[in-house]
Amino acid sequence: MKSTCKLLVKVFVLIAFLYLTPFASGLKHCFRNADDLLNNFVYKQKTINSSLSLKDSLNVLSYNSNLTIPKEDISEVETTQDNPSVVPKTTDEQKDTSQSKDDGKNNKAENSDKKTEEKSEDKKVKSTGKRVYIYDTHQDESYKGGKTVLDAAAILAQKLEDRGIKVVLETNDFIRYRDTHGLTYNESYVVSYKYLNEALVNYGGFDMCLDLHRDSIPREASYINIDGKNYAKGMFVVGGLGKNAKTATKLSTTLTDTINAKKNGIMKGVMTREAYYNQEVAKNIVLMELGGDVNTFEEVSNSLDVIADGIHDVLTKE
Numbered sequence: 001m002k003s004t005c006k007l008l009v010k011v012f013v014l015i016a017f018l019y020l021t022p023f024a025s026g027l028k029h030c031f032r033n034a035d036d037l038l039n040n041f042v043y044k045q046k047t048i049n050s051s052l053s054l055k056d057s058l059n060v061l062s063y064n065s066n067l068t069i070p071k072e073d074i075s076e077v078e079t080t081q082d083n084p085s086v087v088p089k090t091t092d093e094q095k096d097t098s099q100s101k102d103d104g105k106n107n108k109a110e111n112s113d114k115k116t117e118e119k120s121e122d123k124k125v126k127s128t129g130k131r132v133y134i135y136d137t138h139q140d141e142s143y144k145g146g147k148t149v150l151d152a153a154a155i156l157a158q159k160l161e162d163r164g165i166k167v168v169l170e171t172n173d174f175i176r177y178r179d180t181h182g183l184t185y186n187e188s189y190v191v192s193y194k195y196l197n198e199a200l201v202n203y204g205g206f207d208m209c210l211d212l213h214r215d216s217i218p219r220e221a222s223y224i225n226i227d228g229k230n231y232a233k234g235m236f237v238v239g240g241l242g243k244n245a246k247t248a249t250k251l252s253t254t255l256t257d258t259i260n261a262k263k264n265g266i267m268k269g270v271m272t273r274e275a276y277y278n279q280e281v282a283k284n285i286v287l288m289e290l291g292g293d294v295n296t297f298e299e300v301s302n303s304l305d306v307i308a309d310g311i312h313d314v315l316t317k318e
Contacts, residue, residue: 064173066139066150077157079171080199128164130315132157133199133206135170137192137278141214147297152290153212155301159308165315168203170195193278200282207315208251208284211277213237215289222292223299224265232291232299234259234307235268239287242280245272251314252286259310266303 064081134153141149150171157167174191183190196209215222215235223230236252238245249270256267279285290307291300 064139064150064171066148066173066175067154067171068147069151069154074154074158074169076161077154077167077169079169080195080202081171125162125164127166128312128316130164130207131166131168131203131205132160132311132315133168133170133196133203133209134212135192135196135199135209136212137174137188138213139174142293143214143291143300144294144296147300149212149214149290151297152214152300152304156210156212156304156308159304160311163308163312165312168199168206170199189276189278193281196278196281196285206284208286208311209282210311211285211287213287213289215292217292217294219292219294222294226263226265229302230296230299231263231266231303231306232295233268234266234288234290234303236270237277237287237289238270238272239275239277239279240272241274242276244279244283244285247283248279248286251284255286255310255314258314259307262309263306266306 134157136149136153139148139150143149143152154169157169160167172195174188174195178185178188178191181191192211200206200209221233223232225231236256238248238252242248249272252270256270259267277285277287279287288307290303
């Protein structure tokens with residue numbers, strides 16, 4: 001009898017514990033949101049419906065509202081919407097195209113204002129020969145004040161251009177594409193996977209591909225003050241399930257150490273998660289979370305200066 005009572009008490013305590021902890025609410029959430037619980041344990045290949053109407057197709061290719069940075073501020077940055085599906089021409093092809101241009105246009109170019117030419121020469125930066133593709137799987141992640149990670153990507157792209165690194169910025173509307181194809185937020189990487197592969201094919205490959213995100217963290221963990229200036233903290237994240245996890249970790253660690261050598265504490269340690277993050281596509285793909293929703297865009301921009309220097313040093317160090 002006593003042993004039965006003890007057993008009942010233990011069962012009661014266990015049930016009370018499970019009910020009062022997140023276990024119960026999590027279990028309810030699983031049942032509430034699953035049409036068929038068995039489907040949660042079965043992998044199903046996600047396919048994208050290619051039979052879109054012309055209107056939907058044009059909407060996906062339209063101007064991306066998540067980019068609020070004025071075009072003139074990133075005038076040197078090539079976007080995927082500027083030249084969406086053209087493989088860069090070889091030197092010989094460029095010469096042939098140039099020679100076939102109308103003589104009148106050539107004369108006009110030769111007679112352009114000298115002051116403009118001098119200004120352009122002053123601004124011209126020696127190319128490092130390195131190429132970077134920047135995209136944002138979650139383009140609508142925003143900072144304090146409303147600017148998004150796509151804005152941060154645009155600023156980083158311009159800063160890298162200023163350092164002689166050629167950048168292609170992904171500006172196709174991932175959110176609209178996802179919604180048009182009936183994909184959920186959790187399937188955002190299906191969209192970025194598609195555009196990442198297209199960019200690799202269309203532009204002939206890159207020295208590095210960067211997926212820029214924004215974290216959700218408390219204010220005290222989101223920034224660091226160095227010499228009276230606030231910097232948003234960043235962190236590289238590696239998808240541990242991908243075949244390129246080791247090389248992604250090595251590149252992420254090298255970038256982290258190089259950036260911290262310039263401003264110690266801006267970058268947190270590299271984190272590995274049970275995911276892929278598209279890093280199985282190539283060996284030079286990294287994911288960076290920069291700041292959080294509590295960071296001002298000024299703090300983010302301050303960090304982007306240092307990050308751009310770090311990327312430049314890593315890519316040009318041979």
